[in-house]
Amino acid sequence: MIVVNGGSSSGKSGIVRCLQAVLPDPWLAFGVDSLIEAMPASMQASDAGIEFAPDGGVSVGPEFMALQTAWMEGVAAMARAGARVIVDDVFLGGVASQQRWQKVLAGLDVLWAGVRCESAVAAGREIARGDRVQGMAVSQAEVVHQGVFYDVEVDTTHTESLVCARNIAGRVRRP
Amino acid sequence: MIVVNGGSSSGKSGIVRCLQAVLPDPWLAFGVDSLIEAMPASMQASDAGIEFAPDGGVSVGPEFMALQTAWMEGVAAMARAGARVIVDDVFLGGVASQQRWQKVLAGLDVLWAGVRCESAVAAGREIARGDRVQGMAVSQAEVVHQGVFYDVEVDTTHTESLVCARNIAGRVRRP
Amino acid sequence: MIVVNGGSSSGKSGIVRCLQAVLPDPWLAFGVDSLIEAMPASMQASDAGIEFAPDGGVSVGPEFMALQTAWMEGVAAMARAGARVIVDDVFLGGVASQQRWQKVLAGLDVLWAGVRCESAVAAGREIARGDRVQGMAVSQAEVVHQGVFYDVEVDTTHTESLVCARNIAGRVRRP
Amino acid sequence: MIVVNGGSSSGKSGIVRCLQAVLPDPWLAFGVDSLIEAMPASMQASDAGIEFAPDGGVSVGPEFMALQTAWMEGVAAMARAGARVIVDDVFLGGVASQQRWQKVLAGLDVLWAGVRCESAVAAGREIARGDRVQGMAVSQAEVVHQGVFYDVEVDTTHTESLVCARNIAGRVRRP
Numbered sequence: 001m002i003v004v005n006g007g008s009s010s011g012k013s014g015i016v017r018c019l020q021a022v023l024p025d026p027w028l029a030f031g032v033d034s035l036i037e038a039m040p041a042s043m044q045a046s047d048a049g050i051e052f053a054p055d056g057g058v059s060v061g062p063e064f065m066a067l068q069t070a071w072m073e074g075v076a077a078m079a080r081a082g083a084r085v086i087v088d089d090v091f092l093g094g095v096a097s098q099q100r101w102q103k104v105l106a107g108l109d110v111l112w113a114g115v116r117c118e119s120a121v122a123a124g125r126e127i128a129r130g131d132r133v134q135g136m137a138v139s140q141a142e143v144v145h146q147g148v149f150y151d152v153e154v155d156t157t158h159t160e161s162l163v164c165a166r167n168i169a170g171r172v173r174r175p
Numbered sequence: 176m177i178v179v180n181g182g183s184s185s186g187k188s189g190i191v192r193c194l195q196a197v198l199p200d201p202w203l204a205f206g207v208d209s210l211i212e213a214m215p216a217s218m219q220a221s222d223a224g225i226e227f228a229p230d231g232g233v234s235v236g237p238e239f240m241a242l243q244t245a246w247m248e249g250v251a252a253m254a255r256a257g258a259r260v261i262v263d264d265v266f267l268g269g270v271a272s273q274q275r276w277q278k279v280l281a282g283l284d285v286l287w288a289g290v291r292c293e294s295a296v297a298a299g300r301e302i303a304r305g306d307r308v309q310g311m312a313v314s315q316a317e318v319v320h321q322g323v324f325y326d327v328e329v330d331t332t333h334t335e336s337l338v339c340a341r342n343i344a345g346r347v348r349r350p
Numbered sequence: 351m352i353v354v355n356g357g358s359s360s361g362k363s364g365i366v367r368c369l370q371a372v373l374p375d376p377w378l379a380f381g382v383d384s385l386i387e388a389m390p391a392s393m394q395a396s397d398a399g400i401e402f403a404p405d406g407g408v409s410v411g412p413e414f415m416a417l418q419t420a421w422m423e424g425v426a427a428m429a430r431a432g433a434r435v436i437v438d439d440v441f442l443g444g445v446a447s448q449q450r451w452q453k454v455l456a457g458l459d460v461l462w463a464g465v466r467c468e469s470a471v472a473a474g475r476e477i478a479r480g481d482r483v484q485g486m487a488v489s490q491a492e493v494v495h496q497g498v499f500y501d502v503e504v505d506t507t508h509t510e511s512l513v514c515a516r517n518i519a520g521r522v523r524r525p
Numbered sequence: 526m527i528v529v530n531g532g533s534s535s536g537k538s539g540i541v542r543c544l545q546a547v548l549p550d551p552w553l554a555f556g557v558d559s560l561i562e563a564m565p566a567s568m569q570a571s572d573a574g575i576e577f578a579p580d581g582g583v584s585v586g587p588e589f590m591a592l593q594t595a596w597m598e599g600v601a602a603m604a605r606a607g608a609r610v611i612v613d614d615v616f617l618g619g620v621a622s623q624q625r626w627q628k629v630l631a632g633l634d635v636l637w638a639g640v641r642c643e644s645a646v647a648a649g650r651e652i653a654r655g656d657r658v659q660g661m662a663v664s665q666a667e668v669v670h671q672g673v674f675y676d677v678e679v680d681t682t683h684t685e686s687l688v689c690a691r692n693i694a695g696r697v698r699r700p
Contacts, residue, residue: 014653020215021652026224026238028213028246038203040195041480049201063201070258071203077252083245124687127546128539130391158683162649189478196477216655299512302371303364305566333508337474370565376574376588378563378596388553390545399551413551420608421553427602433595 001079001108002027002172003101004088005148006115007140008056009126011156011164012088015115018165019086023172028078031088035071039064056135058092072104079108090140095147113168114150117141118157176254176283177202177347178276179263180323181290182315183231184301186331186339187263190290193340194261198347203253206263210246214239231310233267247279254283265315270322288343289325292316293332351429351458352377352522353451354438355498356465357490358406359476361506361514362438365465368515369436373522378428381438385421389414406485408442422454429458440490445497463518464500467491468507526604526633527552527697528626529613530673531640532665533581534651536681536689537613540640543690544611548697553603556613560596564589581660583617597629604633615665620672638693639675642666643682 002019006012016029036043036050043049048063060068079085091097098112117125122137152171154164177194181187191204211218211225218224223238235243254260266272273287292300297312327346329339352369356362366379386393386400393399398413410418429435441447448462467475472487502521504514527544531537541554561568561575568574573588585593604610616622623637642650647662677696679689 014650017216017655018649018653021217026215026218026242028242029215030213034209034213038205038209040201040204041192042196043201067201067203067258070253070256073256074249074251074253074258076249078245078249081245081248083242083249121685124543124685125539128543128686130542160646160649161653189475192480193474193478296510299368299510300364303368303511305367335471335474336478367566371567376565376568376592378592379565380563384559384563388555388559390551390554391542392546393551417551417553417608420603420606423606424599424601424603424608426599428595428599431595431598433592433599 001084001105002086002111002113002168003105004086004113004115004168005091005098005144006088006117007090007122007142007144008136009122009129010115010117010137010141011125011161012115014161015154015156015165015168016086016088018162019169022162022165022169023084025084027084027086029086029088030075032090035068038071039067043067052133052136054133056133056137056139058136058140060092069100069104072101076104076108079105091144091148092140094143094145097144098148109173111152111168111171111173112148112150113171114145114148114153115164116145116153116155116157121157176259176280177261177286177288177343178280179261179288179290179343180266180273180319181263181292182265182297182317182319183311184297184304185290185292185312185316186300186336187290189336190329190331190340190343191261191263193337194344197337197340197344198259200259202259202261204261204263205250207265210243213246214242218242227308227311229308231308231312231314233311233315235267244275244279247276251279251283254280266319266323267315269318269320272319273323284348286327286343286346286348287323287325288346289320289323289328290339291320291328291330291332296332351434351455352436352461352463352518353455354436354463354465354518355441355448355494356438356467357440357472357492357494358486359472359479360465360467360487360491361475361511362465364511365504365506365515365518366436366438368512369519372512372515372519373434375434377434377436379436379438380425382440385418388421389417393417402483402486404483406483406487406489408486408490410442419450419454422451426454426458429455441494441498442490444493444495447494448498459523461502461518461521461523462498462500463521464495464498464503465514466495466503466505466507471507526609526630527611527636527638527693528630529611529638529640529693530616530623530669531613531642532615532647532667532669533661534647534654535640535642535662535666536650536686537640539686540679540681540690540693541611541613543687544694547687547690547694548609550609552609552611554611554613555600557615560593563596564592568592577658577661579658581658581662581664583661583665585617594625594629597626601629601633604630616669616673617665619668619670622669623673634698636677636693636696636698637673637675638696639670639673639678640689641670641678641680641682646682
């Protein structure tokens with residue numbers, strides 16, 4: 001199990017796809033984007049769900065948290081059932097977010113990978129992606145790493161996704 | 176837990192989105208499309224993975240089956256952890272596919288929903304969707320229902336997705 | 351040249367894809383969605399651009415109109431250069447929108463096709479599509495046809511896209 | 526009018542979105558991807574249309590060329606009608622592709638921008654994008670620039686899209 005944490009536009013998704021390409025076995029990849037995709041459309045922009053503010057802020061309500069916890073349990077169960085799983089997440093709560101995962105992943109062999117990117121560079125990539133809402137990259141760049149422990153850290157500011165992925169893959173223990 | 180089974184272009188996805196809209200609680204929706212999305216790109220068009228033939232045939236290899244089983248365990252775990260979950264699937268193996276799910280979902284309260292659509296109509300909707308590969312709709316229309324047991328069946332040939340979803344939702348037991 | 355007009359969720363896109371499949375020659379398809387896609391992200395949700403209100407209302411500013419006019423001239427030029435072109439549009443201004451097109455398409459052989467769908471059915475299909483904003487289907491269902499002239503009209507309420515497309519294709523004059 | 530030329534995965538699309546963000550006026554953006562999108566699904570993987578070989582090769586047939594020429598005329602007409610237009614293209618024919626554009630754009634004020642990226646880096650980004658077909662990046666990296674004239678050249682190997690876009694934008698003449 002690999003957990004990849006980083007802010008919006010830090011390059012997590014590209015690194016995850018490269019990890020799937022360079023790792024010798026097939027790995028499943030899930031992430032907060034696929035979770036949001038799985039939720040009812042009405043959970044977006046609702047107080048109980050998830051809200052994206054015009055300034056890039058993200059706030060998450062109690063129903064979102066409850067569904068997320070069950071989803072995390074499910075992802076852990078896939079790993080316990082023998083699947084190799086990569087999860088990418090945005091630890092909006094910093095170390096508290098990591099502790100939620102640690103509790104759910106108890107007993108599993110987890111590689112914690114941090115993806116950093118200089119705030120200004122991430123903001124530029126946010127523009128290049130064409131997202132209508134700007135500001136997430138900057139507001140998340142630092143906060144998601146606060147107090148978080150990593151086995152391996154990469155920085156996409158000056159390093160390509162594929163190289164970052166190879167660094168992470170080199171730390172994966174073959175059973 | 177709701178399991179929705181039907182062939183390609185039968186209208187499953189639209190029904191699932193309507194179910195999420197009409198059911199009073201928030202339900203998570205997963206399906207075979209999101210599973211394929213989670214797999215490495217190389218698993219598509221590989222003997223061990225999943226292959227889409229030019230005539231619309233779909234063949235699935237041993238590595239795909241292994242990851243799928245772990246994914247099914249994970250989806251079951253989400254439901255056991257308290258999430259309301261809708262799964263849409265294409266029972267390429269007919270009753271054998273259902274039995275795989277039954278084993279994994281043991282102990283859970285499951286509503287089995289079948290989505291039918293006349294083969295010719297599904298083939299037309301396949302064209303309307305603009306899929307490059309034609310033929311899946313016809314080749315799957317009958318085979319996915321062979322020997323399968325349902326709590327509720329709907330037919331999208333002459334009935335709108337929203338009406339079908341209301342029929343299914345009416346059979347969901349509130350705890 | 352074929353101009354297809356209808357409200358949101360009336361089934362225009364599916365009909366256009368079916369037209370491309372059933373017409374014997376290759377036709378290019380453009381539409382208001384591809385125009386919005388071509389605009390800067392900032393033109394969405396700006397007073398001068400295009401705004402989608404939470405109730406499904408759509409308002410269009412002067413800069414949007416100016417770019418749209420130039421885009422319409424370009425689409426006409428493609429047809430004059432020999433391409434077969436299908437355009438789908440939402441005549442928010444009713445007959446005034448048609449007159450804008452008539453002016454731009456002067457001298458070209460145009461087939462005007464209207465796509466109708468009962469308001470309640472279109473609203474249901476809007477839910478099935480999973481759009482976050484609801485209400486466009488209902489607010490546009492009638493207004494886009496006001497005063498508009500058609501060579502052929504289809505209604506997707508009870509008729510499949512492919513059948514509607516065949517009706518329209520049957521009216522295309524072969525040179 | 527700005528014409529941006531570069532190989533697959535060289536970073537053209539990101540640069541175009543950044544150009545739309547940094548240029549003071551609204552610019553429309555079209556490209557070879559939007560042209561393919563506009564074609565019938567059947568034109569893909571057909572001898573007369575466009576074929577993507579498993580090794581990343583791209584071959585283009587006579588019907589594709591004919592529609593493309595008409596599309597180019599249309600894009601030129603949008604610019605003549607007063608729209609600011611950015612086109613991104615892949616000059617598979619090198620200088621011959623540029624000459625096709627020059628003929629069509631006669632009389633318009635055109636800024637020719639070349640986007641380079643080291644072949645190995647582009648290949649890595651192709652993996653990060655998760656494209657199923659690998660090889661386009663490498664096979665196109667050099668050939669698309671052969672004999673082509675530029676007003677401004679950027680290289681995304683070590684330079685961010687936003688910085689490249691600012692370099693290009695700095696060369697745009699304000700009327």
